[in-house]
Amino acid sequence: MRFAFEKRKSVSRTAIVVVPFVSFGVSLVLTGVLLMIFGANPFTTFGAMYKGAFGSGRALTETLVKAIPLMLTGLGVALAFKLKFWNIGAEGQLTLAGVAATWVAIFWSHWLPAPLVLPVMVLVGCAAGALWAGIPALLKTSLRVDETLVTLMLNYVAILFSSYLYYGPWRDPNGYGFPGTELFPKAAWFPRIAGRAHIGLFFALAAALILWLVMNRTKWGFEIKVIGNSPKAARYQGISVERNIILAILISGALCGLAGVGEVAGISRRLQQGLSLGYGYTAIIVAWMAQLNPLAIPFVALLMGGLLVGGDQVQMVMGLPSSMGLLMQGLMLFPMLAGSLFTEYRIKRIGRNTAIESERGAA
Amino acid sequence: MGLITSLLAITLRAGTSLIYATIGETYTERAGILNLGLEGIMLMGAVSSFATAYYTGNLVLAVFVAIAVGGLMSLIHAFLSVTMKANQVVSGLSITLFGTGFASFLGQRLGPASNGHYLVGLVGPRFTPFNIGSLGSVPIMGAILGQDLFTYGTYLLIPLAWFYLYRTKNGLWLRAIGENPRTADAMGVNVNRAKYGYTIFGGMLTALGGAHLALAYTPGWSENITGGRGWIVIALVIFSMWNPARAITGALIFGGINAVQFRLQASGTNIPAAFLNMLPYIATIVVLVAITWWEALSKRVGSPASLGTAYVREDK
Numbered sequence: 001m002r003f004a005f006e007k008r009k010s011v012s013r014t015a016i017v018v019v020p021f022v023s024f025g026v027s028l029v030l031t032g033v034l035l036m037i038f039g040a041n042p043f044t045t046f047g048a049m050y051k052g053a054f055g056s057g058r059a060l061t062e063t064l065v066k067a068i069p070l071m072l073t074g075l076g077v078a079l080a081f082k083l084k085f086w087n088i089g090a091e092g093q094l095t096l097a098g099v100a101a102t103w104v105a106i107f108w109s110h111w112l113p114a115p116l117v118l119p120v121m122v123l124v125g126c127a128a129g130a131l132w133a134g135i136p137a138l139l140k141t142s143l144r145v146d147e148t149l150v151t152l153m154l155n156y157v158a159i160l161f162s163s164y165l166y167y168g169p170w171r172d173p174n175g176y177g178f179p180g181t182e183l184f185p186k187a188a189w190f191p192r193i194a195g196r197a198h199i200g201l202f203f204a205l206a207a208a209l210i211l212w213l214v215m216n217r218t219k220w221g222f223e224i225k226v227i228g229n230s231p232k233a234a235r236y237q238g239i240s241v242e243r244n245i246i247l248a249i250l251i252s253g254a255l256c257g258l259a260g261v262g263e264v265a266g267i268s269r270r271l272q273q274g275l276s277l278g279y280g281y282t283a284i285i286v287a288w289m290a291q292l293n294p295l296a297i298p299f300v301a302l303l304m305g306g307l308l309v310g311g312d313q314v315q316m317v318m319g320l321p322s323s324m325g326l327l328m329q330g331l332m333l334f335p336m337l338a339g340s341l342f343t344e345y346r347i348k349r350i351g352r353n354t355a356i357e358s359e360r361g362a363a
Numbered sequence: 364m365g366l367i368t369s370l371l372a373i374t375l376r377a378g379t380s381l382i383y384a385t386i387g388e389t390y391t392e393r394a395g396i397l398n399l400g401l402e403g404i405m406l407m408g409a410v411s412s413f414a415t416a417y418y419t420g421n422l423v424l425a426v427f428v429a430i431a432v433g434g435l436m437s438l439i440h441a442f443l444s445v446t447m448k449a450n451q452v453v454s455g456l457s458i459t460l461f462g463t464g465f466a467s468f469l470g471q472r473l474g475p476a477s478n479g480h481y482l483v484g485l486v487g488p489r490f491t492p493f494n495i496g497s498l499g500s501v502p503i504m505g506a507i508l509g510q511d512l513f514t515y516g517t518y519l520l521i522p523l524a525w526f527y528l529y530r531t532k533n534g535l536w537l538r539a540i541g542e543n544p545r546t547a548d549a550m551g552v553n554v555n556r557a558k559y560g561y562t563i564f565g566g567m568l569t570a571l572g573g574a575h576l577a578l579a580y581t582p583g584w585s586e587n588i589t590g591g592r593g594w595i596v597i598a599l600v601i602f603s604m605w606n607p608a609r610a611i612t613g614a615l616i617f618g619g620i621n622a623v624q625f626r627l628q629a630s631g632t633n634i635p636a637a638f639l640n641m642l643p644y645i646a647t648i649v650v651l652v653a654i655t656w657w658e659a660l661s662k663r664v665g666s667p668a669s670l671g672t673a674y675v676r677e678d679k
Contacts, residue, residue: 005448005675038472086452145655146601148399148452149647152594156644164637281463284456319480321471323464330461334439337449337457345448 005345012343019339020289024303026335031328035320045314049325052313053306059313061195065267067298067305068197069094069259069279071204074286074297075211076255080133081292082215083228083248089136089151090256091280092158093129097257098264099162100128102181102271105188105264106170114187121188122261129257130250132158137249141242155280166271180272190266198266203258204298211294224248256280277308278326285329288336304329365502370622372506375514376492376580378611378618380405380572382517384596385603385610386524387568391437392600393528394561395541395669396444399455401569402593403462404436408570409577410466410482413584414473417487422578429574430567436462437566441559448673459593470584482584490579513575517611520568524607537561541667544674554674569593591644598647602654604665616650617643 032042053063073090080087101121109117136150165181172182190198215221223244227234231241263275286304290296311325384401391398398404408429416425436458443454474482490511498504528534537557539547544554576588595617603609624639632639658665 086456088456139652143652143655143659145652146598149594149598149651152591153644153647156591157641160637160641160644164635167637168635281460284453285460288453288457321468321480323467323471326464327461327468328464330457330464333453333457333460334443337443337454338447340449341447 005341006348008344008346012346015339015343016291019336019343020291020300023289023332023335023339027328027332030331031324034327038320040318040320045318045320045324048314048317049307049310052317053310058195059309061197063302063305063309064197064201065195065305066277066279066308067301068200068204068262068266069276070282070286070301070304071298072200072207072259072262073256073279073283074290074301075204075207075294076129076133076252076259077280077283078287078290078292078294078297079211079215079224079248079255080252081287082224083245085137085140085245085249085252086148087133087136087151087249087252088148088284089133089154089253089280090259090283091276091278092151092155093132093253093256094260094263094276094280095155095158095162096132097125097129097260098271098275099158099165099260100257101125101261101264102165102170102184105184106181109185109188117185117187118190118265121265122258125261126254126257129255129260130253133249133253133256134246137246141245159276162271162275163273166273170271172270178272180268181270184265184269188265189269190262192266196267198262200258200262200266203262204301207255207258208294208298215294220244256283282308282326282329285333288333368502368506370619370626371503372509373622373625374615374618375506375510376618377621378614379510379514379517380575380580380592381596381599381614381617382521382610383513383572383575384569384593385599385613386520386607387565387572388596388600389565389603389605389607389610390524390528390537390561390568391565392670393537393541393605393667394558395544395667395672395674396441396558396562396565397451397455397671398437398440398458398562398565399452399597400436400440400458400462400566400593401455401596402589402591403459403466404433404566404569405462405573405576405589405593406466406587407432407436407462408573409588410469410473410584411570412574413487413577413582414469414482416489416578417482417485420488422488422490425578426571426574429570433566433568433570433573434563436570437562438559440566441562444673445555445558445562448675451671451673463587467586470586483586484583486583487578489582490575511579513571513579521607521611524610528607538667541669544669548674548676558674569596572596595643595647598651601665602650604654604663605667613650617646620646 035042035045053059073094077087077090101124104121104124112120132154136147139145139150140147167179170181172180190200192198193201223239226239227241227244234241264271282304286297286300290300307325307328311322314320314324315322384405388398388401411432412425412429415428416422440454440458443449444451470482472480474480474485478485490513492509492511495508498508536547536552540552540554540557548554577584581588599613602613620642624642627639628636
């Protein structure tokens with residue numbers, strides 16, 4: 001029996017839904033095998049992870065704490081990926097926005113009316129994220145400079161810049177040498193919903209809904225899809241490719257920036273080391289697992305947040321490395337990618353009588 | 364040792380890992396496969412070689428383990444992008460994400476119980492610099508001929524990689540695969556098998572670069588020991604216009620930046636360390652913009668024409 005691949009005219013809807021679940025399952029199995037190699041019982045470990053991530057009210061709010069930035073960066077990354085603009089700079093956009101929001105919180109809150117502090121922090125933070133994403137977007141559209149590398153390099157620059165600030169000029173003079181700024185005034189705190197989970201959650205959910213509506217119900221969303229599929233075809237239809245790319249990437253950076261504002265205003269309430277725990281990179285997995293669908297992103301982000309919290313938990317309870325969560329996330333993308341073959345191609349079983357014709361095609 | 368000589372010595376040491384990975388990725392991209400997984404592969408090469416050296420004390424074995432691990436990691440990428448025709452950018456990214464996570468996991472698990480199962484902070488056997496001939500005290504030559512085995516390896520690797528690509532039949536085929544796989548296919552080359560082979564070969568060299576960091580340059584294991592070198596290499600391949608002989612220039616520039624950073628920090632400069640540490644990343648962007656601009660002005664296209672696209676044979 002022989003098989004051949006045939007490109008589907010439109011992607012398979014069943015495969016789009018099934019593939020992420022199968023991928024998660026495969027990742028569980030592979031991690032389980034690894035755990036056994038390292039002498040740990042996979043069932044107890046996964047049980048502990050699940051309990052640590054979703055088993056109690058406190059666990060759930062901690063999972064939300066990690067899911068909020070993952071939702072926002074996941075949305076930002078997904079919008080860019082729709083355009084085949086490989087923004088892997090969410091980490092840097094998040095960090096720079098955290099720096100910008102800190103600037104407002106520390107230096108502006110003395111003279112800004114208290115109710116204005118948070119809105120200004122959000123605006124300035126989003127603008128900083130957009131600026132950081134705008135640099136590679138501009139370089140890409142004007143000079144065709146590869147955006148993957150520029151976005152990634154800017155991550156390092158932003159993170160080093162923030163460390164310069166909290167180790168140097170912005171360091172809290174009363175902090176006993178602790179590398180971090182002083183605590184923000186109360187006016188610069190995001191209200192919390194439960195535990196440490198803050199109102200960034202509502203921003204993230206609203207952003208998911210709005211992005212879905214924009215992508216699926218507006219002319220602009222349609223244009224973005226056309227550009228993503230073929231910039232050439234978009235140009236023939238009179239769509240301004242460069243302008244739309246820049247606009248979309250500015251929004252992408254602003255969404256990642258909003259995540260950074262949430263981290264400083266909602267969680268740490270100061271700028272300090274470890275502002276981002278690699279959310280910008282996990283965002284890539286979130287976006288891809290959600291098949292770039294904004295409405296699926298909150299759910300995937302919740303799952304990934306759970307893996308991170310669960311990973312921390314197994315470290316405390318079972319002494320296993322906390323990076324287990326990262327490892328599981330990394331393992332998820334391989335089956336996802338392999339699965340894309342089934343969403344985009346149809347597998348044809350070739351019968352005996354057509355075997356000769358298809359000899360070339362299947363080889 | 365004079366200042367220039369010692370700067371050159373540090374430059375060559377710092378550039379070594381970049382040279383291995385740049386030549387590896389050059390071969391992979393010449394076969395039309397873009398592998399953005401270098402950072403993850405380097406990290407895995409570093410952690411696996413360090414753990415092997417630490418436990419067996421056998422540096423040769425450690426090098427071979429790194430090569431094997433690099434080959435396996437890039438085999439995943441070859442399978443996803445050649446056989447499963449997946450998006451190469453995302454496949455490479457997932458190799459990096461997986462490699463980063465797995466290397467971090469191993470670094471927290473493979474260590475001895477006395478160190479809390481961590482590999483961080485341990486001292487293992489290492490490749491040390493040694494002098495070839497008696498030129499150790501001669502300026503410049505002393506820097507070139509006073510290195511470790513990995514760096515000496517690059518002196519052979521660069522000309523060999525160039526010779527294979529431009530002066531052998533296999534090299535001609537390799538260039539044909541990247542430029543026009545259909546023609547290469549018609550010439551009788553098994554295109555997809557070659558793509559597999561060169562992707563795996565590229566991963567092996569990249570992991571060697573990672574092994575150099577853990578066994579000679581740093582030495583030891585620490586999380587993110589690569590510090591983005593795997594990404595800088597992607598830019599270096601573009602900068603060298605996919606020519607192995609030019610890999611040396613990029614490596615010298617970035618090794619040189621490291622050397623200057625090192626010097627300035629040791630001399631107690633007023634420039635904050637964070638800004639010095641930004642230099643390689645900003646330089647990568649500047650180099651990338653400059654080369655792209657130059658390509659556009661001189662109407663030259665350096666990249667293999669089929670880079671990043673899956674090859675599907677047309678049905679008759």
